[in-house]
């Protein structure tokens with residue numbers, strides 16, 4: 001497929017010879033490990049055979065992976081961690097001041113919330129934006145890359161999905177200070193210059209509308225810089241996002257309906273939210289409504305979490321997403337696609 005065709009397919013979805021459009025299917029892929037080029041081709045051929053048309057690949061070698069994906073007719077997008085810089089030793093060593101600071105005054109570099117790998121840079125800082133924009137620009141410059149897929153493009157979870165509260169022994173019915181970011185010098189000074197008040201001096205920071213909006217806009221401004229860089233390369237830009245614009249704003253400060261990406265992949269992992277399968281449909285509907293209100297132009301693919309879906313549930317989830325108007329689905333992840341799930345995907349896509 002030519003690049004232009006890949007982009008058209010991403011924005012408008014698959015067509016079936018004039019019949020009603022079907023959903024397309026993608027999968028997230030961990031590209032590390034010791035597989036060689038032939039093994040990657042076999043892995044990609046296997047999912048392509050079931051009807052999957054694109055891969056979102058993190059890690060590994062772009063040349064090997066991109067060539068293998070294209071040889072099997074798959075669209076190849078680079079899955080890229082953004083604000084979470086756990087794997088970025090250079091930034092951690094050279095720019096500790098870039099890391100987000102909690103309302104308790106602790107840096108996520110030295111005091112990562114929840115888990116050791118939660119080391120997040122602050123999206124308000126111009127140097128951070130320039131660094132991440134350059135990262136996606138260099139990724140998009142590779143001729144093998146059809147698109148850049150942003151992940152962790154947000155603040156750390158100020159509130160975890162409800163289904164995870166027990167795991168961490170938390171009741172997050174409000175924003176707790178140790179999970180509330182970012183109160184670094186740059187955020188405090190920038191907000192003070194705009195509003196006249198230091199966010200740490202607000203009587204109740206979580207309830208302040210302007211302070212909430214400031215942080216949504218901070219992520220959105222970072223996305224805009226990345227979008228412009230990737231589009232200047234003639235490539236697509238997409239993102240893995242939280243389930244709905246409303247939940248995403250509240251839990252991780254993502255106003256993703258305002259991002260104007262080519263596609264969003266909301267992670268509709270119902271079990272994380274103690275929800276049932278129909279929730280996938282209502283979430284798709286809510287997301288599409290918000291995207292339309294923001295001017296349209298962004299397609300939506302429903303992210304599905306394989307470990308909590310048996311094959312029958314997977315078929316039902318695809319059907320629900322399709323009926324709600326999703327342009328496609330995306331499966332987390334290729335490593336969890338055993339033969340029975342793969343057969344279910346194939347059956348669901350044929351419907």
Ligand SMILES: [Zn+2]
Nearest residue numbers: 122182184187
């Ligand atoms: Zn900050």
